Amino acid sequence: MGLATVGLTNSFAETSFAEVGELEQERLYLESEILSDYSFEDIVGKSAALREVQEQVAIVAPTGSTVLLHGETGTGKELLARAIHNLSPRRQRAFVRLNCAAIPSGLVESELFGHEKGAFTGALMQKQGRFELADRGTLFLDEIGDISLELQPKLLRALQEREFERLGSTKTIRVDVRLIAATHRDLPSMIRNSQFREDLFYRLNVFPIEIPPLRERREDIPLLVHHFVLRHSRQMQKRVKFVPKQAMEALVNAEWPGNIRELENFIERCVIFTRGDELNVPCAELRRSAAPAPSTFEQAERQIIINALKSASGRIAGRGGAAERLGLKRTTLQNKMYKLNISRACYPE
Numbered sequence: 001m002g003l004a005t006v007g008l009t010n011s012f013a014e015t016s017f018a019e020v021g022e023l024e025q026e027r028l029y030l031e032s033e034i035l036s037d038y039s040f041e042d043i044v045g046k047s048a049a050l051r052e053v054q055e056q057v058a059i060v061a062p063t064g065s066t067v068l069l070h071g072e073t074g075t076g077k078e079l080l081a082r083a084i085h086n087l088s089p090r091r092q093r094a095f096v097r098l099n100c101a102a103i104p105s106g107l108v109e110s111e112l113f114g115h116e117k118g119a120f121t122g123a124l125m126q127k128q129g130r131f132e133l134a135d136r137g138t139l140f141l142d143e144i145g146d147i148s149l150e151l152q153p154k155l156l157r158a159l160q161e162r163e164f165e166r167l168g169s170t171k172t173i174r175v176d177v178r179l180i181a182a183t184h185r186d187l188p189s190m191i192r193n194s195q196f197r198e199d200l201f202y203r204l205n206v207f208p209i210e211i212p213p214l215r216e217r218r219e220d221i222p223l224l225v226h227h228f229v230l231r232h233s234r235q236m237q238k239r240v241k242f243v244p245k246q247a248m249e250a251l252v253n254a255e256w257p258g259n260i261r262e263l264e265n266f267i268e269r270c271v272i273f274t275r276g277d278e279l280n281v282p283c284a285e286l287r288r289s290a291a292p293a294p295s296t297f298e299q300a301e302r303q304i305i306i307n308a309l310k311s312a313s314g315r316i317a318g319r320g321g322a323a324e325r326l327g328l329k330r331t332t333l334q335n336k337m338y339k340l341n342i343s344r345a346c347y348p349e
Contacts, residue, residue, distance in 0.1 A: 043079055044227045045220035049212040053080070060207045061087035066159070068144075068204045069182040071211030074261030077182040078142060080211065085138040090178055093137030098130050101143035105331070109151050110167055113158070119168025129166065131158060135175045144204065145185035145196060148331075156200045179204075189344055193316060195334060214259045221252045224260065228267040229279060240271060240279050247281035254286045302340040305333070314344070 043054065060067055061084045069077045078097065085095045103111055110119075114129030130139055141147075147155060158164040163174045181204045190196035214221065225243060233240040243251075256262050267279075274280040308322040315321040317330040326333060336342075 047217035074259035096134035101146040114166040116168035144181040145183040241277040
């Protein structure tokens with residue numbers, strides 16, 4: 001089956017191929033594929049790269065071991081974490097998640113371990129942390145690379161000893177939690193730059209799973225497009241039946257730097273603009289550069305930071321480090337380095 005026009009319906013069991021045309025046959029066939037062979041715990045695809053990830057999930061899920069998911073933004077790390085939980089003996093207990101990058105660093109400890117009333121300004125009542133809520137279940141820590149160095153030893157202790165204290169309390173709380181962590185960051189590089197503890201990394205890296213970006217599994221794009229068109233056309237009460245061949249080819253060949261999340265958002269927008277039964281795909285938009293060229297200011301800022309790192313022999317923090325030379329906080333400099341894509345290779349010692 002090539003990239004010919006794709007159609008969407010749920011009537012495969014009721015309709016014979018003799019009653020429909022060639023396009024309808026392909027529509028029904030692809031629908032049956034998605035609903036059966038190419039869906040695994042809501043993870044859609046048939047590529048060898050994805051099959052390997054699915055096999056790893058199936059192997060590790062029943063064990064209770066810590067899992068570290070690594071992949072670019074938008075590759076479906078939370079979906080895989082939920083799949084591991086759903087296939088584990090803990091499936092009847094809670095799946096608790098925390099995005100470590102979405103919460104101010106000063107509040108992450110309280111979110112993880114909870115606090116007592118009056119533990120700090122604004123703590124008006126006792127609060128359970130995510131570790132307590134996930135007892136006998138699964139705790140998913142997304143963007144684990146964004147946890148501060150100051151908090152990392154406490155997290156390591158909670159994982160190793162399965163115990164902790166709420167903020168403002170001396171009472172030790174014991175829990176049975178299965179941890180799944182995820183990040184898009186290069187943790188080994190962060191270890192070399194003194195941004196992440198090596199002992200915590202080894203505690204998290206019990207069973208690593210590398211999630212391929214969408215550009216490395218392009219054969220899954222037609223199935224994903226079909227899946228998302230079905231989902232959003234139903235939500236909007238539309239009857240989108242076909243994706244033109246030229247549009248599907250453009251979708252398959254696009255770069256998708258935001259991966260599956262970007263693809264779904266794009267398809268949702270296409271469904272919104274579609275008035276008939278053929279998906280309205282603005283192919284010209286797909287042919288544009290996925291990422292805009294950096295501005296002159298960004299280029300200058302990037303070069304200044306790289307020069308400071310070279311002058312500091314690669315050191316970020318501490319006396320004489322790049323942060324001190326630039327008059328920035330360590331965390332501010334690290335955030336700028338991430339946004340400007342400055343890695344160790346840019347400032348070799």
